[in-house]
Amino acid sequence: NAGVTQTPKFQVLKTGQxxxxxxxxxxxxxxxxxxxxxxGMGLRLIHYSVGAGITDQGxxxxxxNVSRSTTEDFPLRLLSAAPSQTSVYFCASSLSITNxxxxxxxxxxxxxxx
Amino acid sequence: AQTVTQSQPxxxxxxxxxxxxxxxxxxxxxxxxxxxxKQPPSRQxxxxxxxxxxxxxxxxxxxxxVNFQKAAKxxxxxxxxxxxxDTAMYFCAYSGGSNYKLTFGKGTLLTVNP
Numbered sequence: 001n002a003g004v005t006q007t008p009k010f011q012v013l014k015t016g017q018x019x020x021x022x023x024x025x026x027x028x029x030x031x032x033x034x035x036x037x038x039x040g041m042g043l044r045l046i047h048y049s050v051g052a053g054i055t056d057q058g059x060x061x062x063x064x065n066v067s068r069s070t071t072e073d074f075p076l077r078l079l080s081a082a083p084s085q086t087s088v089y090f091c092a093s094s095l096s097i098t099n100x101x102x103x104x105x106x107x108x109x110x111x112x113x114x
Numbered sequence: 115a116q117t118v119t120q121s122q123p124x125x126x127x128x129x130x131x132x133x134x135x136x137x138x139x140x141x142x143x144x145x146x147x148x149x150x151x152k153q154p155p156s157r158q159x160x161x162x163x164x165x166x167x168x169x170x171x172x173x174x175x176x177x178x179x180v181n182f183q184k185a186a187k188x189x190x191x192x193x194x195x196x197x198x199x200d201t202a203m204y205f206c207a208y209s210g211g212s213n214y215k216l217t218f219g220k221g222t223l224l225t226v227n228p
Contacts, residue, residue, distance in 0.1 A: 031214065040123075042205060042220040050214055058215060090159065103151075103216060105159035 002026050006091050006106035013081045013113045021076040021109050023091030029104070031094040032074040036060065036087040037108070043090065049074055050097040081113045116141045118208050120219035127196045128227050134181075135191045135222045137206030146210030148182070148189045153221075154202040162204070165189065196226045 007022045025032065033048035035058075045058030049068040063085060065077040074093075078085060088110050092103040117140045127133040139148070150162040165173045165182050172180050177197075181190045193200055206219040 033216075035218075040220060042118075043218040045215050045217075048214055056214075088157070092159070097214065102149075102161045102164065103159075108157045 004091055004093055004104050004106040006089075006109050008109060009107065010110050011112070013078075013111065015081060015083060015113060017081050018077070018079050019081065019111075020078075021089055021091075021111070023074045023076065023106060024072050025074075025091075025093040025104070026072065027093065027095070027104065028071060029093035029095050030071065031097045032068065033058070033092050033103075034064070034066065034074070034076045035090045035092065037090060038087050046076065046089075078111075081111075083113045085111065086113045087111060116143075116208050116210060116217050118206050118217050118219040120204075120206055120222050122222045123220070124223045124225070126225040126227055127193075129196055129198060131196055132192060132194045133196055133224065135193075135204050135206075135224065137189045137191070137219055139187050139189065139206070139208045141187070141208065141210055143210035146208060148180075149207040149209070149216070150178070150180070150189075150191045151205045151207060151218075152200075152202045153205065154199075159205075163191065167210075193224075198226050198228060200224065201226045 004025045034046040035043040044060045047066040049055045088108050091106040119138045146167045148165045152160045152162045163175045177194045179192045203221045205221045209216045
């Protein structure tokens with residue numbers, strides 16, 4: 001059982017470049033989300049989705065786009081990368097759309113923007 | 115907005131001893147959920163324990179237990195018989211109301227010394 005799979009695990013970008021972080025889950029979870037983790041800041045919610053075709057903004061959405069065309073996939077797009085987006089990104093999913101259940105996390109993607 | 119505060123950025127404990135990690139939160143909701151997540155050096159986020167606010171009884175999972183004080187909005191994690199594998203960053207998290215967003219504290223880095 002793969003759980004939540006994120007790719008790539010590491011990426012280096014130049015300022016202004018675009019890229020997509022991929023996230024896929026095979027647990028038929030309705031709820032999916034993206035967090036970024038920065039030293040001393042904990043995890044902050046970027047975007048989340050409660051089902052295919054439904055997305056909403058979290059605490060720090062600026063500079064990021066998401067879409068949810070299928071239940072399984074929830075990609076995170078950086079349209080024009082900035083050094084402030086250097087971070088570790090986590091995708092997480094949950095069976096419960098009310099966020100009362102356990103969040104299952106991917107292994108994280110470390111992004112460096114030069 | 116809900117906030118989660120972990121006042122201890124770092125803690126250390128000797129192997130086999132007991133340690134308590136503190137967490138306080140702010141909310142106006144009457145029903146909500148609280149979580150402790152563990153992030154070892156591998157970076158993988160793992161659920162340690164979960165507490166539902168309407169339940170008076172404190173949650174317990176093997177060596178991990180919580181002290182949930184609803185009136186004081188306090189949710190501390192006690193680790194008994196600490197093991198070297200408990201060395202990790204620990205995050206307290208809150209989820210409440212109709213809000214799908216899980217709010218994390220900034221984390222406490224726990225080191226278990228041999």
